[in-house]
Amino acid sequence: MTILETLLLLLALFSLVYGIVKAIKNKTLSLLDKIVWIAIIVWLPFLGAMAYLRATFTTRD
DSSP states (O other), X not given: OOHHHHHHHHHHHHHHHHXXXXXXXXXXXXXXXXXXXXXXXXXXXXHHHHHHHHHTOOOOO
């Protein structure tokens, strides 16, 4: 396994865990929404996590 492959694997694992944790902790989502987002994140780790973060992004005032 090359260094690039290792880095990509670590990036995918990090985005998977980070996306799932953020989805679970999000108090504005219903249970069904959380289940759907977690399923998307698990099936498409990097793209799913980025889509979740983009869809739920809010700015701080």
